[in-house]
Amino acid sequence: MKDAAWTARHRFFLDAPLRVGDACCLDPLAHQLVAVLRLALQDTVVLVNGDGFEYCAILTTLTVRQASGQITAMRPVHTDPRIHLTLYQCTLKQDKFEWVLQKGTELGVSRFAPVVSRRSVVRPAAALRTKYARWRAILREATEQCGRTRPPMLDEASEWSELSLPPGAHGFIAWEAAEDAPSLGDAAAAVMTAAGAQPPPPLALLVGPEGGLTHDEVNHLAAHGWQVVTLGPRILRAETAALASIAVLMERCE
Numbered sequence: 001m002k003d004a005a006w007t008a009r010h011r012f013f014l015d016a017p018l019r020v021g022d023a024c025c026l027d028p029l030a031h032q033l034v035a036v037l038r039l040a041l042q043d044t045v046v047l048v049n050g051d052g053f054e055y056c057a058i059l060t061t062l063t064v065r066q067a068s069g070q071i072t073a074m075r076p077v078h079t080d081p082r083i084h085l086t087l088y089q090c091t092l093k094q095d096k097f098e099w100v101l102q103k104g105t106e107l108g109v110s111r112f113a114p115v116v117s118r119r120s121v122v123r124p125a126a127a128l129r130t131k132y133a134r135w136r137a138i139l140r141e142a143t144e145q146c147g148r149t150r151p152p153m154l155d156e157a158s159e160w161s162e163l164s165l166p167p168g169a170h171g172f173i174a175w176e177a178a179e180d181a182p183s184l185g186d187a188a189a190a191v192m193t194a195a196g197a198q199p200p201p202p203l204a205l206l207v208g209p210e211g212g213l214t215h216d217e218v219n220h221l222a223a224h225g226w227q228v229v230t231l232g233p234r235i236l237r238a239e240t241a242a243l244a245s246i247a248v249l250m251e252r253c254e
Contacts, residue, residue: 006056006075008044010037011144013151018047018055020074026059026067034064045069048149052076079147081108083253084202088163089242090117090209091128096239098138105142105152107246108254112139114157119211125157160217163206164224171204171226174245175218176235184229184245188252200253207242 012029024047026033033039041062047055047069054077057069087109089100101112116125135154143151165171170191172184182190192200206213206226222228231241231248 006046006073008046008056010039011046011048011054011147013140013144013149014047014049016049018049018051018053018071018074020055020071022071023060024057024069024071026057026069027065030062030067031064033059033067034062047071048077048144050150052080052149054149077147077149080150081110081148081250081254083108083200083250084110085246085249086111086113086166086169086202086204087242087246088113088115088204088206090115090160090207090213090238091120091157092209092238093121094131096210098135100239100242101135101138102142103243104246105139105148106146107243108250109152109246111153111155113155115160115163115206116157117160117209117217118214120209125159128157161220163221165204165226166202169202169204171206171221172245172249173206173213173218173221173226173228174231174241175208175213175228176231176241177212177215177218178228178230181228181230184231185248185252187227187229188249192253203249203253205242205245205249207245208238210238212238 018024039059041059043059045057047057053074055071056073057071059067059069061068085108087104089112091097091114114128139151139154172187174184218228231244236244
């Protein structure tokens with residue numbers, strides 16, 4: 001199919017197998033396609049399902065309740081992250097945490113792990129469960145918008161004292177009170193140099209809540225393998241620190 005087939009502006013994630021020549025059910029998207037996007041029969045959309053490809057589909061059925069398409073072409077996508085980064089984000093006020101989920105997906109986070117620390121606004125971890133449906137929708141929509149094919153994973157919330165680094169991962173703690181600590185950029189570059197020609201290890205990043213991490217929390221985690229790093233001389237808001245750190249890691253490691 002000519003490149004013109006890929007000019008469709010609308011991308012959607014489907015949790016279903018996709019194959020060229022097959023029909024696909026788009027009923028969950030029907031209202032959005034008709035009432036919001038004002039699409040019509042024979043318009044094209046792009047579908048992804050996390051397999052590393054995107055699929056061009058022509059709309060063949062379209063009402064406010066039912067929609068379907070015919071998959072006419074596929075092509076590989078190279079926008080999924082090449083490094084595996086888990087963001088351990090201490091819980092924030094709802095709008096700020098959702099901002100981190102959305103923008104972190106765009107920047108390349110592979111996995112989000114909410115953490116309840118001593119100064120977290122939202123406590124306890126069990127109280128966060130009602131938010132997961134909305135959070136997953138935010139991750140899916142951000143995936144569709146930014147061109148990725150795989151939404152990030154979303155872990156259950158955990159207490160800071162339960163944190164442990166994934167096997168083989170290198171963990172960073174971005175801490176505003178760090179003294180004589182390397183910058184995140186320098187620390188990430190050192191990890192890449194140590195990896196040499198081998199693929200870099202999985203990375204983990206812990207960012208504190210609005211009130212920051214306590215000395216006891218940082219000391220405990222540092223004793224369990226996390227590396228303390230600095231983001232510079234200025235005090236950053238928690239959501240700013242998260243996104244700035246992700247950008248640095250992606251620039252240095254991806």
